[in-house]
Structure formats: C-alpha cells, structure tokens
Amino acid sequence: MNDTVLKFENVHKSFGPAHIIRDVDLDVHRGERHAVIGPNGAGKSTLFHLCSGQFAPSSGRILLDGEQISGLRPAEVNRRGLARSFQITNIFPGITVHENLRLAVMRKHGLQFSFWRFAGRLSAVNAEVEDLLDRLRLTARAGTLANQLSYSEQRSLEIGMTLASDPKLILLDEPMAGMSQEETDYTADLIREITRGRTLLIVEHDMSVVFALADRISVLVYGEIIATGTPEEIRANAQVKEAYLGEEVAA
Structure with missing residues (x-):
C-alpha cells in the first residue's frame, strides 16, 4: 500500500x-x-x-x-x-446536534435526499450518529440546537461532521x-x-x-x-x- x-x-x-x-x-x-x-x-x-x-x-x-x-x-x-473543516464554523445552527450529525452521516450513505419522516428508521445511520456523539463528548448535548453550543462545542461538532464521511x-x-x-x-x-x-x-x-x-x-x-x-x-x-x-x- x-x-x-x-x-x-x-x-x-x-x-x-x-x-x-x-x-x-x-x-x-x-x-x-x-x-x-x-x-x-x-x-x-x-x-x-x-x-x-x-x-x-x-x-x-x-x-x-x-x-x-x-x-x-x-x-x-x-x-x-478529502474532508475539510474551515476557519469559520460551518454547521446548521437552527437544528440539533444530533440532526447535524445525522445529515452528515446520511450524505455518506447517499441518503441526504430521503424524506425526514423516514430518517428515524435508518438504524445504521442512527447507530453511527450515536457513536460520533460519544466520541465527540456531545452525547449530553444531542438534543441541543447547534447555535446554543459553546464555541468549542460548535467546533467539535463541525469536526464530527467532517469525520462522518469517513x-x-x-x-x-x-x-x-x-x-x-x-x-x-x-x-x-x-x-x-x-x-x-x-x-x-x-x-x-x-x-x-x-x-x-x-x-x-x-x-x-x-x-x-x-x-x-x-x-x-x-x-x-x-x-x-x-x-x-x-x-x-x-x-
């Protein structure tokens, strides 16, 4: 290799x-x-x-x-x-931490255009999101709107969205x-x-x-x-x- x-x-x-x-x-x-x-x-x-x-x-x-x-x-x-995180935080501020990560994981699986009502049934996607939340130390903040996170937590979320594409x-x-x-x-x-x-x-x-x-x-x-x-x-x-x-x- x-x-x-x-x-x-x-x-x-x-x-x-x-x-x-x-x-x-x-x-x-x-x-x-x-x-x-x-x-x-x-x-x-x-x-x-x-x-x-x-x-x-x-x-x-x-x-x-x-x-x-x-x-x-x-x-x-x-x-x-190749995945990039920018100098300026680049997240979706009006949705939760969990939803931000779920969008990123769904994109990796080619599911970004699926209807929202089906998103909760995607067990593999949700399992990846839970793993990311744990690794990012954001499990307790999963239901928090992204714009309510501290600055360092927002950067952590953005890095997690970068990682989501593996x-x-x-x-x-x-x-x-x-x-x-x-x-x-x-x-x-x-x-x-x-x-x-x-x-x-x-x-x-x-x-x-x-x-x-x-x-x-x-x-x-x-x-x-x-x-x-x-x-x-x-x-x-x-x-x-x-x-x-x-x-x-x-x-």
Whole structure:
C-alpha cells in the first residue's frame, strides 16, 4: 500500500503577477498528523484551497491516494475522500446536534435526499450518529440546537461532521482560532483522540498545540516550504528559527 495519502508535485499558484505558492513539494503520509505552519501571508490558506478544490494550481499536480485531484471541483474532491473543516464554523445552527450529525452521516450513505419522516428508521445511520456523539463528548448535548453550543462545542461538532464521511484525509484549518486556553486544551485533546490512526493535515497558529499534536511539521514561508521534519527537527532547524519561529520555538 502506498504510504503517501496526499502529494504535491512542483505545485505553483499565482494570481496575476502575485506568486502565492512556489513550486511546493509535499508528502503527507498515511496515518500521520501533519501540520503546516508559517507567518501570516505565507500561503497556508491558499495551500488548503488547492487541496480541497477551491483553487486549481497554476502548474504542478496534487494527488490523493495516487489519483490526481488538482483542478477538480470541491464536491468531487470530497467524494474522492478529502474532508475539510474551515476557519469559520460551518454547521446548521437552527437544528440539533444530533440532526447535524445525522445529515452528515446520511450524505455518506447517499441518503441526504430521503424524506425526514423516514430518517428515524435508518438504524445504521442512527447507530453511527450515536457513536460520533460519544466520541465527540456531545452525547449530553444531542438534543441541543447547534447555535446554543459553546464555541468549542460548535467546533467539535463541525469536526464530527467532517469525520462522518469517513475520509481518507482530514483538513483542519485553524481549529483553535478564537478559543480560550481552556477551550484550546479541550479541543486539542479531542482532535488527538478522534484522529488517532487517521491522516490529518492541519494549519494552526498555536505553536504549543502544533508541537504537541503533529507527527511531522512543514514550514511555509513566502509560498515555499523551507523545512519538513519531526517537531524535534523543526525546533532545531536554524533556518526555521531565523525565518519564523525565533525564540518562541526554543521556549
């Protein structure tokens, strides 16, 4: 079995004269948690947009499990096995936690267009929803409207909806953004638990989370990956410290 789930081959993205991503080569290995870090404006969001189909590369190829996905629309990329959680929480606020997860699970089974009156009879779907609620620590909140959850609970629900499709690769875009320290600790622990054995690509600005969570880290600066390695290797990399991390990584 190929050890690489996501592969960038000499990927370049420009908007007119602005070169945002510059000949990026990147491998995300099966079953690893891989973080992308870098200063604001480094191109991290563009990199994620390229992965998930919002943008097509100007040149180069992106492969998911050996199949080219560059240039495909987001819905097709999702069907190929990539699921993404965005910086801004993306849930259905006016329905319950259980109903949000049930919609996500039904979509995986191709049942999203079934009449609501039949949804309660779908025992397999409901069993998956109950399992997700348990893993997300949201069982007690199953009947709560999504817009009444705390911010960290809403992010947990969104991550659960991402997991519901049983993807080959999960993209998490700044999942801790806007959280208190308590919420960050809770969410980081949840991500570590529910992505165990799965392949995760994450962009996150909280370096304590990145270095505690990631198996490998890639550093993106001015659209170029200047280093990839284990957290220990990135901590010790003089070029990375000079370009981005500075004294923060030593601390």
